[in-house]
Amino acid sequence: xxxxxxxxxxxxxxxxxxxxxxxxxxxxxxxxxxxxxxxxxxxxxxxxxxxxxxxxxxxxxxxxxxxxxxxxxxxxxxxxxxxxxxxxxxxxxxxxxxxxxxxxxxxxxxxxxxx
Amino acid sequence: xxxxxxxxxxxxxxxxxxxxxxxxxxxxxxxxxxxxxxxxxxxxxxxxxxxxxxxxxxxxxxxxxxxxxxxxxxxxxxxxxxxxxxxxxxxxxxxxxxxxxxxxxxxxxxxxxxxx
Numbered sequence: 001x002x003x004x005x006x007x008x009x010x011x012x013x014x015x016x017x018x019x020x021x022x023x024x025x026x027x028x029x030x031x032x033x034x035x036x037x038x039x040x041x042x043x044x045x046x047x048x049x050x051x052x053x054x055x056x057x058x059x060x061x062x063x064x065x066x067x068x069x070x071x072x073x074x075x076x077x078x079x080x081x082x083x084x085x086x087x088x089x090x091x092x093x094x095x096x097x098x099x100x101x102x103x104x105x106x107x108x109x110x111x112x113x114x115x
Numbered sequence: 116x117x118x119x120x121x122x123x124x125x126x127x128x129x130x131x132x133x134x135x136x137x138x139x140x141x142x143x144x145x146x147x148x149x150x151x152x153x154x155x156x157x158x159x160x161x162x163x164x165x166x167x168x169x170x171x172x173x174x175x176x177x178x179x180x181x182x183x184x185x186x187x188x189x190x191x192x193x194x195x196x197x198x199x200x201x202x203x204x205x206x207x208x209x210x211x212x213x214x215x216x217x218x219x220x221x222x223x224x225x226x227x228x229x230x231x
Contacts, residue, residue, distance in 0.1 A: 003159070031217060042119075042206050042221030043160075056218065091160070101148040101167060101212065104219060106160040 004107035006092050012113045013082055020078045021110045025094030032075050033104060034067055035091040036060065043091055049075060050097060082114045117142045119209050121222035128197045129230050135182075136192045136225045138207030146212040149183065149190045150219065154204040163205070166190065168212075194227075202229045 005024045013019050025032045030051055035043035046065070047057045051072035061067075064082075069075040079086055089111050093104040118141045128134035140149070151163040166174045166183050173181050178198075182191045194201055207222040 033218065035219075040223070042208075042223050043219070045218040045220070048217060058218075095217070097217070101165055101210070103162050103165070106152075108159050 004092055004094050004105050006090075006107040006110050008110060009108060010111045010113075012115065015082055015084060015114055017082055018078065018080045019082060019112065020076055021090055021092075021112075023075045023077070023092030023094075023107060025074070025092070026105055028096070029094035029105070030072075030097035031095045031102075031104075032069055033093040033095075034075070034077050035093065037089040037091055037109070038087075046077075046090075079112075082112075084114045087112055087114045117144070117209050117211065117220050119207050119220055119222035121207055121225050123225045124223070125226045125228065127228040127230060128194070128201075130197055130199060132197055133193060133195045134197055134227065136194075136205050136207075136227070138190045138192070138222055140188050140190065140207070140209050142188070142209065142211070144211050148210045148212055149181075150208040150210065151179070151181070151190075151192045152206045152208055152221075153201075154206065154224075155200075156203070160206070164192065197229050199229050199231075202227055 007022045033048040034046040037043040049069040064080045067077045089109040091109045092107045095102045095104045120139045147168045149166045154160040164176045178195045180193045204224045206224045208219040
């Protein structure tokens with residue numbers, strides 16, 4: 001197993017454009033999480049899935065953000081009408097989901113720059 | 116809402132020495148987990164150590180140990196025999212242990228520099 005992968009690693013877009021990121025979790029991990037990390041800050045929770053069900057969304061996830069995990073495997077995070085404030089590192093993590101203390105394995109992140 | 120505070124933006128330690136990173140948190144819950152994550156430059160975040168709140172014994176993982184003070188809501192990380200590879204951002208994180216609540220709440224991080 002190669003770990004959590006994210007694509008693309010870097011994305012530069014113009015304000016107002018739509019972008020979509022993909023996350024491939026570790027196989028057989030039931031839980032998948034999205035976080036956003038801005039410069040000098042710790043990651044902030046955006047949303048998480050248990051298999052294909054989206055169980056929790058942060059208030060940070062405005063109407064312009066949508067996340068899916070259609071078959072309980074990979075997940076996509078789409079940002080519509082991007083704004084400069086969306087510039088950040090978007091991190092994906094996955095975990096087995098058996099206990100509250102199970103380890104979340106993080107991907108390398110997608111760095112978004114909105115110009 | 117739970118909050119995690121790391122009051123040391125940067126720390127420096129000489130190779131082979133010991134350093135302690137501080138973390139405090141605020142919660143009204145009694146069941147939770149605490150974590151220290153390491154984020155090396157341009158690399159993925161990895162788990163360093165985990166502590167269950169119901170356990171009084173402090174967690175230890177090789178050169179890494181914690182000092183968990185539940186009443187004081189304090190969770191510090193001690194790195195012994197520091198190595199150059201320990202240089203990274205270190206994040207303290209909290210996770211409630213109730214039902215499906217599985218998100219991590221992170222602090223702002225401490226950048227650790229290791230010098231020769």
